[in-house]
Amino acid sequence: MTGILFATFLTASVEWVEAYTIILAVALSIGWRRALEAAGAALLALAALTAVGSFLLTRIHDLAILQFVIGVFLTLFGVRWLGKAVARGAGLKKLHDEDAEFAALQSRADIHDARAAWFIAFNGMLLEGLEVWLIVVALGVQTHHTVAAACAALLALGAVAAAGIALRKPLARVPENAIKFTVSAAVLSFGSYWILEALGYIWPLGDATLLALFAFYLLGGLALIRVYTAKLRATRAI
Amino acid sequence: MNGFIKTLFGDKRTLAVTALSILVTLAVLHSPVLLLAGLVLPLCLLAGAAYLAGH
Numbered sequence: 001m002t003g004i005l006f007a008t009f010l011t012a013s014v015e016w017v018e019a020y021t022i023i024l025a026v027a028l029s030i031g032w033r034r035a036l037e038a039a040g041a042a043l044l045a046l047a048a049l050t051a052v053g054s055f056l057l058t059r060i061h062d063l064a065i066l067q068f069v070i071g072v073f074l075t076l077f078g079v080r081w082l083g084k085a086v087a088r089g090a091g092l093k094k095l096h097d098e099d100a101e102f103a104a105l106q107s108r109a110d111i112h113d114a115r116a117a118w119f120i121a122f123n124g125m126l127l128e129g130l131e132v133w134l135i136v137v138a139l140g141v142q143t144h145h146t147v148a149a150a151c152a153a154l155l156a157l158g159a160v161a162a163a164g165i166a167l168r169k170p171l172a173r174v175p176e177n178a179i180k181f182t183v184s185a186a187v188l189s190f191g192s193y194w195i196l197e198a199l200g201y202i203w204p205l206g207d208a209t210l211l212a213l214f215a216f217y218l219l220g221g222l223a224l225i226r227v228y229t230a231k232l233r234a235t236r237a238i
Numbered sequence: 239m240n241g242f243i244k245t246l247f248g249d250k251r252t253l254a255v256t257a258l259s260i261l262v263t264l265a266v267l268h269s270p271v272l273l274l275a276g277l278v279l280p281l282c283l284l285a286g287a288a289y290l291a292g293h
Binding site for chain 2 (some may be wrong): 073079127131134192195221
């Protein structure tokens with residue numbers, strides 16, 4: 001359970017930091033009250049989605065099917081994040097820059113229109129929150145800890161909000177790529193563990209395999225970063 | 239809606255990587271070396287992440 005709460009908290013932290021940048025840009029344009037209204041509406045939509053998602057998944061009574069469905073969704077999410085984190089770690093892609101994101105948002109013409117800005121804040125919060133929703137529902141339903149996972153996500157929201165209130169500027173110093181890298185390894189571990197278990201495979205180490213898988217994805221990802229970094233240097237040297 | 243679908247399923251490459259990894263694992267699970275399936279799936283997914291990183 002600790003692993004699940006930790007993975008949820010980290011995923012949520014990264015996503016809420018990105019959402020905060022959007023809310024901040026909108027708040028400086030149309031005021032905090034309206035920006036927070038939009039963020040609150042998006043959070044309500046996410047809460048409703050969490051309830052619906054959990055309800056639908058708990059309707060699946062066959063444990064193997066449930067494990068497979070959740071395993072596939074987690075794997076889709078984890079492999080995407082690991083690919084991105086490796087690309088950014090190796091310098092193939094630019095690191096996500098909250099300051100640049102904030103500047104880009106502030107230069108948007110429609111951010112000064114109250115209605116358009118409200119929707120920018122709402123969409124931003126909703127889209128960033130969707131990945132949190134996926135993790136909360138997938139990890140929570142499979143382990144029967146949906147409420148605890150949702151609380152971990154809300155705790156992350158509180159931490160980001162507190163940091164935001166204190167700083168009143170984009171949270172650019174959050175090591176986003178390192179967090180995404182770690183979370184992707186954790187999520188892939190759960191995903192591949194449940195997919196294989198659903199297919200009838202018996203893991204030789206039982207639940208302890210999760211730690212071995214986590215180490216495998218972490219070390220494998222680090223090796224990939226080294227390979228791509230060396231490849232990039234070699235290309236630049238030519 | 240697009241954001242919702244992309245969050246759930248990712249792009250075409252992510253879908254292909256995951257589907258291919260599961261198919262290879264299924265093939266191994268139905269072969270005499272089924273015990274290796276626990277190694278094959280993580281290896282395929284790591285290879286998939288390497289592919290996604292390069293594209």
